[in-house]
Amino acid sequence: MSVYSINKTIKDVLLETSSKIKSLRKQEKYTQKQLAERSGVTLGSLKRFENTGQISFESLLRLVNVFHKLNDFDTLLTIDQDIKRLEKMFSK
Numbered sequence: 001m002s003v004y005s006i007n008k009t010i011k012d013v014l015l016e017t018s019s020k021i022k023s024l025r026k027q028e029k030y031t032q033k034q035l036a037e038r039s040g041v042t043l044g045s046l047k048r049f050e051n052t053g054q055i056s057f058e059s060l061l062r063l064v065n066v067f068h069k070l071n072d073f074d075t076l077l078t079i080d081q082d083i084k085r086l087e088k089m090f091s092k
Contacts (some may be wrong), residue, residue, distance in 0.1 A: 046063070
Protein backbone atom coordinates (compact mmCIF):
# COMPACT_ATOMS: atom_id res chain seq x y z
CA MET A 1 0.00 0.00 0.00
CA SER A 2 1.00 3.55 -0.53
CA VAL A 3 3.01 5.12 2.27
CA TYR A 4 0.52 8.00 2.41
CA SER A 5 -2.74 6.10 2.15
CA ILE A 6 -4.57 3.25 3.82
CA ASN A 7 -6.24 2.42 0.50
CA LYS A 8 -4.73 -0.09 -1.86
CA THR A 9 -3.21 1.17 -5.06
CA ILE A 10 -3.74 -0.41 -8.46
CA LYS A 11 -0.20 -1.76 -8.26
CA ASP A 12 -0.99 -3.34 -4.87
CA VAL A 13 -3.99 -5.17 -6.31
CA LEU A 14 -2.02 -6.30 -9.37
CA LEU A 15 0.78 -7.74 -7.25
CA GLU A 16 -1.58 -9.36 -4.74
CA THR A 17 -3.52 -11.00 -7.57
CA SER A 18 -0.37 -12.31 -9.24
CA SER A 19 0.83 -13.63 -5.88
CA LYS A 20 -2.46 -15.49 -5.36
CA ILE A 21 -2.26 -17.07 -8.82
CA LYS A 22 1.34 -18.07 -8.17
CA SER A 23 0.32 -19.64 -4.85
CA LEU A 24 -2.51 -21.55 -6.53
CA ARG A 25 -0.08 -22.72 -9.21
CA LYS A 26 2.35 -24.01 -6.60
CA GLN A 27 -0.44 -25.57 -4.54
CA GLU A 28 -1.48 -27.57 -7.61
CA LYS A 29 2.19 -28.34 -8.30
CA TYR A 30 2.08 -26.81 -11.79
CA THR A 31 5.19 -25.41 -13.34
CA GLN A 32 4.83 -22.09 -15.12
CA LYS A 33 5.01 -23.97 -18.41
CA GLN A 34 2.26 -26.39 -17.38
CA LEU A 35 -0.05 -23.59 -16.27
CA ALA A 36 0.63 -21.66 -19.47
CA GLU A 37 -0.24 -24.72 -21.56
CA ARG A 38 -3.38 -25.54 -19.57
CA SER A 39 -4.66 -21.97 -19.72
CA GLY A 40 -3.67 -21.00 -23.24
CA VAL A 41 -1.70 -18.04 -21.89
CA THR A 42 1.80 -17.68 -23.27
CA LEU A 43 4.64 -18.60 -20.96
CA GLY A 44 6.09 -15.11 -21.36
CA SER A 45 2.81 -13.52 -20.29
CA LEU A 46 2.58 -15.78 -17.26
CA LYS A 47 6.16 -15.02 -16.21
CA ARG A 48 5.59 -11.27 -16.63
CA PHE A 49 2.37 -11.53 -14.62
CA GLU A 50 4.02 -13.35 -11.74
CA ASN A 51 6.84 -10.79 -11.65
CA THR A 52 5.00 -7.53 -12.30
CA GLY A 53 1.26 -8.17 -12.01
CA GLN A 54 0.77 -7.05 -15.63
CA ILE A 55 -1.62 -9.20 -17.70
CA SER A 56 -4.64 -8.77 -19.94
CA PHE A 57 -8.01 -9.33 -18.34
CA GLU A 58 -8.77 -12.20 -20.74
CA SER A 59 -5.50 -13.93 -19.85
CA LEU A 60 -6.24 -13.47 -16.16
CA LEU A 61 -9.62 -15.12 -16.63
CA ARG A 62 -7.98 -17.99 -18.51
CA LEU A 63 -5.59 -18.56 -15.59
CA VAL A 64 -8.36 -18.34 -13.00
CA ASN A 65 -10.44 -20.81 -15.01
CA VAL A 66 -7.72 -23.47 -14.69
CA PHE A 67 -8.25 -23.35 -10.91
CA HIS A 68 -12.07 -23.47 -11.27
CA LYS A 69 -12.39 -20.06 -9.65
CA LEU A 70 -14.08 -18.15 -12.46
CA ASN A 71 -17.25 -17.77 -10.38
CA ASP A 72 -15.24 -15.76 -7.85
CA PHE A 73 -15.60 -12.85 -10.27
CA ASP A 74 -19.36 -12.79 -9.68
CA THR A 75 -18.81 -10.87 -6.46
CA LEU A 76 -16.13 -8.57 -7.85
CA LEU A 77 -18.39 -5.71 -8.86
CA THR A 78 -21.74 -6.02 -7.15
CA ILE A 79 -24.57 -3.69 -8.03
CA ASP A 80 -26.54 -2.14 -5.23
CA GLN A 81 -30.08 -3.55 -5.09
CA ASP A 82 -31.54 -0.02 -5.01
CA ILE A 83 -29.88 0.72 -8.34
CA LYS A 84 -31.34 -2.48 -9.82
CA ARG A 85 -34.83 -1.40 -8.72
CA LEU A 86 -34.34 2.05 -10.24
CA GLU A 87 -33.13 0.52 -13.51
CA LYS A 88 -36.28 -1.63 -13.66
CA MET A 89 -38.49 1.43 -13.13
CA PHE A 90 -36.84 3.35 -15.97
CA SER A 91 -36.60 0.42 -18.38
CA LYS A 92 -40.38 -0.06 -18.59
